Amino acid sequence: MSTTEVSAVSSLSAKNPKAIVNDFCIQVATANGSGSQTANNVMMRGIFQMGIPVSGKNMFPSNIQGLPTWFTIRASKHGYISRKREVDFLVAMNPETAREDVMKLEPGAAVVYDEPLKLSELRSDLHFYPVPFDKLVGPVCPEAKLRKLVKNMIYDGIVAWVLSIEMEEIHKALFRQFGPKKKKAADLNWGACQAGYEYAAKTFTKTDPYRVERMNATAGKIIIEGNQAAALGCVFAGVTFISWYPITPSSSLVEYTIGYLKRFRHDNVSGKATYAVVQAEDELAAVGMVLGAGWAGARSMTSSSGPGISLMSEFVGLGYYTELPGVIFDVQRVGPSTGLPTRTAQSDILSTALLSHGDTKHPLLFPASPEECFQLAMEAFELAEFFQTPVFVMLDLDLGMNSWMADPFAYPTKDIHRGKVLGKEDLERLGGFARYKDVDGDGVGYRTLPGTDHPQAAYFTRGSGHNEKAQYSEREDDYVNNMDRLKRKFETIRTKLPAPVVELKEKANVGIIAFGSSHYAVEECRDQLLAEHGVETSYLRLRAYPFSDEVRKFIDAHDHVYVIEQNRDAQMLGLMRLDFDPPEIAKLRSIRYYGGLPLDARTLSEEFIRQEGM
Amino acid sequence: MSTTVTPPPPKKVNRIGLEVLNYKGSKTTLCAGCGHNAVSERIVESFYDLGIQPWNVAKFSGIGCSSKSPAYFLGLSHGFNSVHGRMPAVATGALLANRSILGIGVSGDGDTASIGLGQFMHLLRRNLPYIYIIENNGVYGLTKGQFSATADVGSKAKTGSANELPPFDCCMLALQWGATFVARTFSGDKKQLTALLKAAVAHKGLAVIDVISPCTTFNDHEGSTKSYSYVKDHEEAIHELDFVPYYEDISVEIEEGTVQDVRMHDGSHLRIKKLERDYNPCDKMAALKAIEEANNSGVVLTGLFYVNPEKPTFVDMLNMVDAPLATLPQSVTRPGQDTLDQVMEELR
Numbered sequence: 001m002s003t004t005e006v007s008a009v010s011s012l013s014a015k016n017p018k019a020i021v022n023d024f025c026i027q028v029a030t031a032n033g034s035g036s037q038t039a040n041n042v043m044m045r046g047i048f049q050m051g052i053p054v055s056g057k058n059m060f061p062s063n064i065q066g067l068p069t070w071f072t073i074r075a076s077k078h079g080y081i082s083r084k085r086e087v088d089f090l091v092a093m094n095p096e097t098a099r100e101d102v103m104k105l106e107p108g109a110a111v112v113y114d115e116p117l118k119l120s121e122l123r124s125d126l127h128f129y130p131v132p133f134d135k136l137v138g139p140v141c142p143e144a145k146l147r148k149l150v151k152n153m154i155y156d157g158i159v160a161w162v163l164s165i166e167m168e169e170i171h172k173a174l175f176r177q178f179g180p181k182k183k184k185a186a187d188l189n190w191g192a193c194q195a196g197y198e199y200a201a202k203t204f205t206k207t208d209p210y211r212v213e214r215m216n217a218t219a220g221k222i223i224i225e226g227n228q229a230a231a232l233g234c235v236f237a238g239v240t241f242i243s244w245y246p247i248t249p250s251s252s253l254v255e256y257t258i259g260y261l262k263r264f265r266h267d268n269v270s271g272k273a274t275y276a277v278v279q280a281e282d283e284l285a286a287v288g289m290v291l292g293a294g295w296a297g298a299r300s301m302t303s304s305s306g307p308g309i310s311l312m313s314e315f316v317g318l319g320y321y322t323e324l325p326g327v328i329f330d331v332q333r334v335g336p337s338t339g340l341p342t343r344t345a346q347s348d349i350l351s352t353a354l355l356s357h358g359d360t361k362h363p364l365l366f367p368a369s370p371e372e373c374f375q376l377a378m379e380a381f382e383l384a385e386f387f388q389t390p391v392f393v394m395l396d397l398d399l400g401m402n403s404w405m406a407d408p409f410a411y412p413t414k415d416i417h418r419g420k421v422l423g424k425e426d427l428e429r430l431g432g433f434a435r436y437k438d439v440d441g442d443g444v445g446y447r448t449l450p451g452t453d454h455p456q457a458a459y460f461t462r463g464s465g466h467n468e469k470a471q472y473s474e475r476e477d478d479y480v481n482n483m484d485r486l487k488r489k490f491e492t493i494r495t496k497l498p499a500p501v502v503e504l505k506e507k508a509n510v511g512i513i514a515f516g517s518s519h520y521a522v523e524e525c526r527d528q529l530l531a532e533h534g535v536e537t538s539y540l541r542l543r544a545y546p547f548s549d550e551v552r553k554f555i556d557a558h559d560h561v562y563v564i565e566q567n568r569d570a571q572m573l574g575l576m577r578l579d580f581d582p583p584e585i586a587k588l589r590s591i592r593y594y595g596g597l598p599l600d601a602r603t604l605s606e607e608f609i610r611q612e613g614m
Numbered sequence: 615m616s617t618t619v620t621p622p623p624p625k626k627v628n629r630i631g632l633e634v635l636n637y638k639g640s641k642t643t644l645c646a647g648c649g650h651n652a653v654s655e656r657i658v659e660s661f662y663d664l665g666i667q668p669w670n671v672a673k674f675s676g677i678g679c680s681s682k683s684p685a686y687f688l689g690l691s692h693g694f695n696s697v698h699g700r701m702p703a704v705a706t707g708a709l710l711a712n713r714s715i716l717g718i719g720v721s722g723d724g725d726t727a728s729i730g731l732g733q734f735m736h737l738l739r740r741n742l743p744y745i746y747i748i749e750n751n752g753v754y755g756l757t758k759g760q761f762s763a764t765a766d767v768g769s770k771a772k773t774g775s776a777n778e779l780p781p782f783d784c785c786m787l788a789l790q791w792g793a794t795f796v797a798r799t800f801s802g803d804k805k806q807l808t809a810l811l812k813a814a815v816a817h818k819g820l821a822v823i824d825v826i827s828p829c830t831t832f833n834d835h836e837g838s839t840k841s842y843s844y845v846k847d848h849e850e851a852i853h854e855l856d857f858v859p860y861y862e863d864i865s866v867e868i869e870e871g872t873v874q875d876v877r878m879h880d881g882s883h884l885r886i887k888k889l890e891r892d893y894n895p896c897d898k899m900a901a902l903k904a905i906e907e908a909n910n911s912g913v914v915l916t917g918l919f920y921v922n923p924e925k926p927t928f929v930d931m932l933n934m935v936d937a938p939l940a941t942l943p944q945s946v947t948r949p950g951q952d953t954l955d956q957v958m959e960e961l962r
Binding site: 224236260267271272278285299318453455 | 668695714944946951
């Protein structure tokens, strides 16, 4: 018998450790398909409803049932909602991973676990709360086949007791989750939750330092997934045509959209749909339909992820060259190839910006938050129709599929504009038009829609060489003129995209450039650098490609600039190399993470300090 | 003083007041004698005869010789020459975006039966309201004479090599996977092709017309089963077709037993006169059997193999509003502030 073990445990329980309030990370380790999602959401919402900022991240396998899954809930009184690398409070339900999960914990962490796993034998510097889940679930759940699911709700009760989460809030969150139609299921789960709470209250002595205390930092806030926010953006942008092919992590974006369309976009009288959704045979067909619909005048979109975007390549080139609107969401996952389908990355940047053969390039938007998923989704449709070109909205699995705390979305103030479309009256007045003529000097021609009631309305759309009048042409001058106009259009696009968000610090010599889901980790990293090292940094958050002039100015204003991104090859930095001049390029440094987990601040600040030689 | 000016003879116009010129396209760049040109001419005639508003038509194609042809008919219609084998997707998107447009697509055997086989089959299964013409010559013309997937076993290329792999029969595929109007014809058979095109316009769902359309440059030689002479010698019409548009009075009495009348969805009629065989084009199984037997005996069977005038289309299934999605106003497509507030409340 080891004496150190005894002394470690007794010292923890003897002294009442200094409480750590509203600043920790809970990790629930289960097996995929065990039905833990409900319990995890209820726990997260319970904390949120107590006014404490939270975020929820699901780290799940590419599998239907059986492989390990981890759900982390971070509570942060500072409002940090990126992933916290260190786990403070583990709920170990999965025998497959329990030992490894426990061994990875920092000293002082707490562990609620399934008693038969005997995890307390592994370490003496942790706080263990063993729970006989199988014994507890029997009495509250007579139906044996439901026990696996209901067991999860018991740990909600246990954790509520250990962390002082108010049971009224758990109750509220639980009944909200199940909704009024599933009251029986809610009652059953609530019973399990209470059983857990009562068991903990009569069995345990609290020894760990973690607990929640009511705050007032979540009033009015919502919890939403990025894909869901983007879906709302599509609905309020007035999308009328969707074609898609299912792929993780993008599917839920379209599924949420369909759900909202069914609720809000049917004619009140006839009940008929003001939209069409087609589940296509593959991504090639999906984007082909989107471009066909855009050509005919619908507001059209598709959503996919890396492998699907690769398949769309040929059609996207057609869209660029024939100048057709369409919005394409890329909810990025880890590649190359099938890669890690359920892990997050920002690794389609370079390939998407230049997607397709020949001289092609496309505008990309980079939302960083649910609010921006909503806004930039709407903006993407406006840009696609004004500039008559495919526009990509680059999300990633972390942003798209995880739960984020956000401000409620503001109703759009701008009206929908359908771009330069000539109608019957315009054609009467003009007597005709040339489809690809740069009338306004912005590189954007005027188009007509099929079905326009005028003999002069028609033009011929073709992916082969064409002149201003959309006629077939292989002439050198026609080709060059057209390509130069397309370049001019791209330069106009550069000036009309969502501007970067810039935070300049007077004392900062060093700048940080980041985008998308890296944002919250970067914010926290900058606080860490300031608090722990006294380093002040400026920050520019990209919201679009091609880069606006503000990016150049930002680089010029600093000694050097770190470009933070979630891929191996510094893809965004690569795009900057193509756009900027040697003086700017010389200032660029790279911080990359590409392990597939949501980005955390500590990883960034450690790398920053290492590269700064501090 | 007065001079009498003789007015020019009135121009010949159709029922909507347009001349045949208004249905023509630009000059063809295909080879002289190409079967595809004959198909374009029949489209011009049929659409003129029917008095279709050209600017309410959209033309689609993929890539290949056949896919060039939409430029050579209906010059007042919007056209879209897309990518190889993937015209069905573009047409699907466009025709759902505006359900009031009449869509006509031209594809080839490479475009349909090889690179585009997947899209073709999914188009069939959706029964999109659309006319899908395959200009089928069994050969890749633009790349100079390689076999396509519709070339018959034993058919010889210009180089003398014989095709070894069995062909896809596009009509069999169309029948099996859901097209509601399936026909085969020959680019040289003016009467039959015209009747089929008109009936296809009247058809509610997807109309597939496989037109054997010989390639004079790469596949019109001795030993080819897609040459003019081979098709002329081996063609057997399964029946004789007469199309009566909805706006014309049906005055002729049908003689029981020799003529079958099929009423199309728009009120037009197809008068189907029996020839040697007793054939009912509303019987899918009979169609499959007849094609299979003809293929096995070296007969190029032509005619309307199958028609189902009333099967619900993809547009019916999607339950869309009557107005084109493309032109719905913001008041219809953007839900109100109260809706957003409601959703936000649900997420709190």
